[in-house]
Amino acid sequence: MKRIPLAENLEFSQIIHGLWRLSEWNMSSEQLISFIEECIELGITTFDHADIYGGYTCEEIFGNALALKPELREKIQIVTKCGIKLKSSKFPDLKMNHYDTSKEHILMSVNNSLKNLQTDYIDLLLIHRPNPFMNPKEVADAFNQLQKEGKVRYFGVSNFLPSQFNMLQKHLDMPLVTNQIEVSPMQFEHFEKGTVDLLLEKGVAPMIWSPLAGGQIFTSQSEAAVRVRSMLEEIGAEIGANSIDEVMYAWLLVHPANMMPIVGSGKIERVKTAVEASKLSMTSEQWLRIYVAGMGHNLP
Amino acid sequence: MKRIPLAENLEFSQIIHGLWRLSEWNMSSEQLISFIEECIELGITTFDHADIYGGYTCEEIFGNALALKPELREKIQIVTKCGIKLKSSKFPDLKMNHYDTSKEHILMSVNNSLKNLQTDYIDLLLIHRPNPFMNPKEVADAFNQLQKEGKVRYFGVSNFLPSQFNMLQKHLDMPLVTNQIEVSPMQFEHFEKGTVDLLLEKGVAPMIWSPLAGGQIFTSQSEAAVRVRSMLEEIGAEIGANSIDEVMYAWLLVHPANMMPIVGSGKIERVKTAVEASKLSMTSEQWLRIYVAGMGHNLP
Amino acid sequence: MKRIPLAENLEFSQIIHGLWRLSEWNMSSEQLISFIEECIELGITTFDHADIYGGYTCEEIFGNALALKPELREKIQIVTKCGIKLKSSKFPDLKMNHYDTSKEHILMSVNNSLKNLQTDYIDLLLIHRPNPFMNPKEVADAFNQLQKEGKVRYFGVSNFLPSQFNMLQKHLDMPLVTNQIEVSPMQFEHFEKGTVDLLLEKGVAPMIWSPLAGGQIFTSQSEAAVRVRSMLEEIGAEIGANSIDEVMYAWLLVHPANMMPIVGSGKIERVKTAVEASKLSMTSEQWLRIYVAGMGHNLP
Structure with a gap:
């Protein structure tokens, strides 16, 4: 498994495991710890969380498993996120799911994550969504405090467009080490809006969510899905x-x-x-045939 | 009234008075000077003009009032703009309202503004609209000359998108201290195109025109206006x-x-x-509920 | 003919001759060399090629003519491009026209261009199209090697949007000296997407392809073409x-x-x-009347 350096003392496995749906898997802590160990054996050492996954439950399920084998903590990298507030029993007064990137909320969210994950530190904390009401100075204050306290080692963002990434970065004392974005043969937004260009420009490696297009690629009969699926099968054979x-x-x-x-x-x-996919190679033409299938028209 | 620093020796009142429609108010010079004094008492010391307002008449009406009490000049900040040429008796040969950002036009426009406003200096001069035919070197020459002559203290732009702001700034010897843009619960263009991000990145405070959505919010029966109005009423009560x-x-x-x-x-x-509004506070959620009402769909 | 400096030791004639359709003109080498000399007499010293023009034939036709009068080589600037691979007898296995910006392909393409053009050096090499699969480090490696070997003097791009330009530039040791883009009264994409702004910001002069809108302006009965043609006639008379x-x-x-x-x-x-056109002058208003005709609506 290729390792991707994100910062001087931070390396991720190129394939990351995501715990978004952990609460739906009905795993016991023993089963989950076995699963984590199997991932590690495969070379996957990086695990992606968010405070809100599973309605604020997934971190805790993971933490309960980790408590069974605390020696695993040093072998893995834990990513989690903050900045979304869900209407829920946790926040009963909310009228709407929304974003909160205040210093107060970031600090509270990380404290909860540490407790739920039963760990002393988070390797990488991401702001979950760009927030048009974000005060970058508050985010910077929160990040500085969390780093100083040893609660969070590195910081990044998720779903940020270039102007949003540059804006927040300008106010921070540390580099944003990733941008977790959605990319798949059905989702080119971040190619089209310059996000991938900016990350290549800055040498920042992106985490990719929904790499399988949320599964629609397997089942949807939409023209686009059928076209892409057919090309994926063709390239797969090649x-x-x-x-x-x-x-x-x-x-x-x-x-x-x-x-x-x-x-x-x-x-x-x-x-x-x-x-297995990490052992495959693909020519420039094969890569672009999938891109063209996703666009639905030829290259200019 | 909160004061906003725009440059080392320039501070604006956060609420600015705009003289766009001054010519329609039928105020005598005496009435206008009383009005200006009332604004100053409220903490509003910054007044926004443009050469073209009222068909090139508003600056003069203001200047005639100011001449009655010249001691007010030092207590206020005057903003004006140039760069638009209107078909009018002033430019009888024009075929079309258009933009002119030539050095010659900028200098001429400022000289007219100084004369009409009956003042020796303008605190802040804005290029009124981005001009696809703008020569940034000519603008830079004009700005340098105006600053050297003491006719204009500071410079900015209006309605500039990020690429336009960065392009002009690169050619100037002084910083652009504002970008006057349209923002309201019915107008998110500058959130969506990265202008607000760029201004936050650079620490440049924007002036906001049409903050009440040009009044449509009060009267329009469009789906968007009804939706936003209803949310504004709801938040207002809260x-x-x-x-x-x-x-x-x-x-x-x-x-x-x-x-x-x-x-x-x-x-x-x-x-x-x-x-009065400056005494109100608003939570992150309340701010975003208005944003969501303006977008017409939930946050992702 | 105005000369445009692109780099310390590179100047182009402002009007450039393009050999895109050379293979259709059925010129003998003698006729072509006469034509080139006539261009030079008119002040046009810069000639624009691409490896793929005429299905990989145009460079060779030009080279065969140049071989008749090798002393012309020093009097002209040759631009060529690489990075597109066409389904053709040259690449019989391709399934699709596509982009290849690998180091291997760039080097191979330039070697072919040098051979076809019968010259020792190319003045300016352009990456023909932005490639979503481009590895900027490979491009940088190829450019460095080509410059060191004396095969290519300067480098640029074509059809690159701002984020693509900035991304590649960041990885290069030398400046990109142009971006060849499509601009005409029927094609404002690069005004609207900030490319022209970025080039003005960086002081990079663009080469313009399809300056006559691909000829549609002369014949199309589309509303836009009729509107623009009529305005061009009006301004032409003025x-x-x-x-x-x-x-x-x-x-x-x-x-x-x-x-x-x-x-x-x-x-x-x-x-x-x-x-002849280079002797004409045009006011700001005339320029913008054509722009407005192209947009189809008035300036804001």
Whole structure:
């Protein structure tokens, strides 16, 4: 498994495991710790969380498992996020799911995450969504305090467009080490809006969510999905892939931006698919044929 | 009234008075000078003009009033603009309203403004609109000359998108100290195109025109206007505002970009509405509920 | 003919001749060399190629002519491009026209261009199209090697949007000296997306392809074409142009970005039209009336 350096003392496995749906898997702590160990054996050492996953429950499930084998903590990198507030029993007075990037909320959210994850530190904290009401000075204050207290080692963002990334970065004392964005053969927003260009320009490796297009690629009968699926099958046959999942992972893994796809499955077989994909190679033409299938028109 | 620093020796009142419609108010010079004094008493010391307002008449009306009490000049900041040429008796040969950002036109326009305003200096001169035919070197030459001659103290732009702002700034010897843009719960262009991000990045406080959405919010039966109006009423009740005007002003005033809304009314009661709004507070969620109402869809 | 400096030791004629359709002109080498000499006499010393023009044939036709009078080489500047791969007898295995910006392809392409053009060096090499799969480090490696070997003097891009330009530039050891973009009264993409702003900001002069809107302006009955044609005729009468071609060239030549239109005709009379245009002047208002005709709505 290729390791991606994000900062002087931070390296991620190129394939990341995502715990978005952990609460739906009905794993016991013992089962989960076994699963985590299997991931580590496959070379996947980086685990992606957010405070809100599973309605504020996934971090805690993970933390309960980790407590069974605390010696694993040093072998893995934990990513989590803050900045979204969900209407929920946790925040009963809210009228709407919304964003909160105040210093107070960031600090509170990280404290909860540390408690839920049963760890002393988070390797990487991300602001979950760009917030048009964000005060970058408050974010900077919060980040400085969290780093000083040893609660968070590194900082990044998620779903940030270039102007948002540059704006926040300007106010921070430390570099943003990633931008977690959605990219797949069905989702080119960040190619089209310059985000991928900016990350290549700055040498910042993106984490990639929904690398399998949220699964629609397997089932949707939309014209776009049918077109992309057919091309993925065609390329899969050419490069010796066992499934179109592998092709989609490979398509991200070979891109020069050091994309780090997040695999969100609780089945180790599906995780292995992503690992298998890292052994595939793809020509420039094959990569672009998938891109063209996703666009729905030829290159100019 | 909060004061916003724009440069080392330039501070604006956060609420600015705009003279766009001065020619329609039928005020005598005596009435206008009383009105200006009332504004100053309310803490509003910054007055926004443009050469073209009122078909090239508003600056002169203001200047005639100011001549009655020249000692007020030092107590206020005068903003004016250049760069638009209107088909008019002033330019009888024009075929079309258009932009002129030539050195010659800028210098001529400022000389007219000084004469009309009956003052020796303009505190802040703005290029009124981005001009696809703008030669930034000519603008830089004009700005240098005007600053050296003491005719203009500081410079800025209006309605500039990020690429236009960066381009002009690169050619100037002095910083652009503001960008006067349209923002309201019905107008998010500058959130969506990165202008607000760039201004936050650079620490440049924007002046805001049409903060009340040009009044459509009060009368329009469009789906968007009805939706936003209803939310403004709801939030108004929550924060103790006396009117939806106050809510709209507060929505701008609490934003971290140091937005400076321009109040364009000749009725002191309506001006007081904006001043009242500066005493209101608003939570992150309330701010975003108005944003969501303006977008017409939930946050992602 | 105005000369445009692109770098310390590189100057182009503001009007450039483009050999895109050379293979269709059925010129003998003798006829072509005469044509080139006529261009030089008109002050046009810069010639624009691409590896792929004429299905990989145009460079060779030009090179065969140049071989008749090798002393012309020092009097002209040769631009060529790489990075597109066409389905063709040259690449029989391709499934699709696509982009290849690998180091290997760039080096191979330049070697072919040198051989076809029968020259030892290319003055300016452009990456033909932005490639979402581009590895900027590979491009940088290729450029460094080509410059060191003396095969290419300067480097640039074509059709790059701002984020793509900035991204590649960041990885290069030398400045990109141009961006060849499509601009005409029917094509404002690069005004609207900030490319022209970025080039003005950086002082990079653009080469302009399709300056006559691909000819549609002369024949199309679309509403836009009729509207623009009518305005070009009106302005032509005002400025003393002999044809709307001249007006279109003049519209580019007077823009402050130092635009360098590429004339793609094999008829010297049509080339002279562009040269004539460089003697015309145009007011700010006239320039913007054409812009407004192209937009289809008034300036804000």
